[in-house]
Amino acid sequence: MPEALDDAKLSAVLLRPLRPTKVTIVDYDPEWPRRFERRAADLRRILGSRARLIEHIGSTSVPGLAAKPIIDIVVGIDDPEDEQAYLSDLEAAGYDLRVREPEHRCFRTGEPDEPVNLHCYPPGHVETRRYLAFRDRLRTSEADRDLYVATKRELAKREWRDINYYAEAKRPVIDEILGHAGWQE
Template identity: 55%
Template sequence: MTTSREREIEQVLVHGLCPFVVELTEADPAWPDAYAEVAARLREVLGRRAHRVEHIGSTAVPGLVAKPVIDVVVGLDDPDDEPAYLPDLTADGWDLRVREPGHRCLRGAVCDLAVNLHCYADDSRETVRYLALRDRLRAHPDERARYAAHKRSLAGREWADMNLYADAKGPVIEEILARAGVPPR
């Protein structure tokens, strides 16, 4: 039985829901190098259209358990203006996965690792939140440990889609962001 949240998510997914089992790994010192390779590739493909390229998500936080997936945010003028950048990304092997107002998510790979590429306007609220969470987890071992414990409690089960796993992390993320001075959504 499909939930209302699953139906909502399905509306923005290009390929539909994809069942997903969360498997976490210990932090890998190779993740920053993999990100650096992705960032260089994106700067080459997008040039000045990429106002910012940042490593986000758990692989961007030394010492934090994570799914072995590199998450990157790119700041663009207007992510809804797909003709301005999407053909170049798809020609470079990126696959569009999410299309929602103000956000596109593409999937690629580097160094045998999956990569999620989030495209937002450079000054978007979501970009600010991603960076604030990353920086807070880097600077506060207690926050990092709490977040890791929560992630571990969610691992090993099958989710109807990765976005539902992200939703389940939401309350803890909101608490961490609140302590960082970031207003709730």
């Protein structure tokens, strides 16, 4: 189980200060898969063979699921810590590096109209596999979709010191749903 999140741990990996936020959950938008496809095509053009996989993850990747209207994408980069191999290309395309942690970089782009979170991990990284297993379980289990959206709507009633605290608060239900899927690290 990961250590509890606190401001010091967050500040060590975030490239911007903590930002208090209120989460907005909206009904599913059938435009989300098309937004992902456009971004994926751009990423293939920008990164070429450096992008070993490009997958739509998160709630916007699950048909019918209410979500924050932010497209989440995971890209498999052999060595995300080798920023010289890809960072300038992503920045030139408008991606802003927000998180730097071992084997992971997170970027943001498209604000305010079509926001995107871009996670770069090695292709076979445990987090990449978790994202995909969770997405696939939600796509096939109505009960788990209902559980997840109820949790998100309840958590969205609060104001958060930073969006990462909201994400951490969802972790127990995510772990429960992954357990339903038979997930093992």
